[in-house]
Amino acid sequence: ADFGFETVALNEKQGRVDGVFHSVARRYDLMNDLMSGGLHRAWKAQLIAMLRPPKGRPFAHLDVAGGTGDVAFRVLEAGGPATQVTVLDINESMLRVGAERAAGRYGERIAFVTGNAETLPLPDASFDAYTIAFGIRNVPRIEVALAEAKRVLKPGGRFLCLEFSAVDVPLLDKIYEAYSFHVIPRIGERVAGDADSYRYLVESIRKFPTRGAFAGMIERAGFRHVTERPLSGGIVAIHSGWKV
Numbered sequence: 001a002d003f004g005f006e007t008v009a010l011n012e013k014q015g016r017v018d019g020v021f022h023s024v025a026r027r028y029d030l031m032n033d034l035m036s037g038g039l040h041r042a043w044k045a046q047l048i049a050m051l052r053p054p055k056g057r058p059f060a061h062l063d064v065a066g067g068t069g070d071v072a073f074r075v076l077e078a079g080g081p082a083t084q085v086t087v088l089d090i091n092e093s094m095l096r097v098g099a100e101r102a103a104g105r106y107g108e109r110i111a112f113v114t115g116n117a118e119t120l121p122l123p124d125a126s127f128d129a130y131t132i133a134f135g136i137r138n139v140p141r142i143e144v145a146l147a148e149a150k151r152v153l154k155p156g157g158r159f160l161c162l163e164f165s166a167v168d169v170p171l172l173d174k175i176y177e178a179y180s181f182h183v184i185p186r187i188g189e190r191v192a193g194d195a196d197s198y199r200y201l202v203e204s205i206r207k208f209p210t211r212g213a214f215a216g217m218i219e220r221a222g223f224r225h226v227t228e229r230p231l232s233g234g235i236v237a238i239h240s241g242w243k244v
């Protein structure tokens with residue numbers, strides 16, 4: 001009974017996150033471009049550059065919180081004919097948009113799976129790499145998601161996470177804060193008719209652990225050679241770790 005409150009709080013958080021993405025699924029890709037001024041494309045390109053999916057051998061990739069498939073399509077385009085990507089997301093509205101975008105383009109090389117990052121419905125040691133882009137801060141129990149990432153990776157497999165971070169460049173931090181609190185909810189209101197959802201997203205960015213703290217969590221989950229790499233003055237960061 002002691003855990004009752006915590007469980008309710010976690011369910012509430014996940015329920016709220018689900019509501020946000022159901023309501024924005026159709027406009028999600030447009031919103032990404034508008035809100036980041038197209039920068040999310042460069043950040044994802046950097047993620048793929050670090051991943052370097054091989055051209056000449058089989059590569060099983062898992063993209064968690066993969067939403068409308070943006071990262072998955074990039075992995076498929078960078079990889080070879082034996083690259084296969086599983087897109088996993090908790091939200092069927094997001095996956096449906098992804099499946100529509102993928103239709104007729106990648107055949108059997110892409111699969112869409114509904115599931116929770118905290119309880120992946122996937123076998124142990126089955127993927128060469130795991131990515132999660134702008135997803136982990138929405139997951140109620142980050143440690144649980146990290147343990148699951150480690151479980152489904154093969155030995156030698158790589159974990160990569162692209163997430164919002166903390167701007168640590170003078171002046172840019174002030175501009176970024178003003179932009180987050182005033183501009184983002186307004187774009188949310190105009191384009192998706194939903195300022196509150198975007199206020200929630202801005203809030204979740206502020207609450208996310210610092211780069212160092214998050215790197216520590218990845219290490220405690222058992223990953224090795226953990227690195228953190230801020231991009232665009234720290235607006236986002238890519239964390240990397242290896243399962244040995």
Ligand code: SAM
Nearest residue numbers: 021065066067089090091094116117133134138
């Ligand atoms: N990775 C995509 C991208 O970079 O464009 C989508 C990112 S979107 C900001 C966050 C996604 O996380 C949503 O599609 C949402 O449904 C998903 N999500 C939230 N909580 C989740 C969970 N517990 N397990 C799996 N996916 C989750």
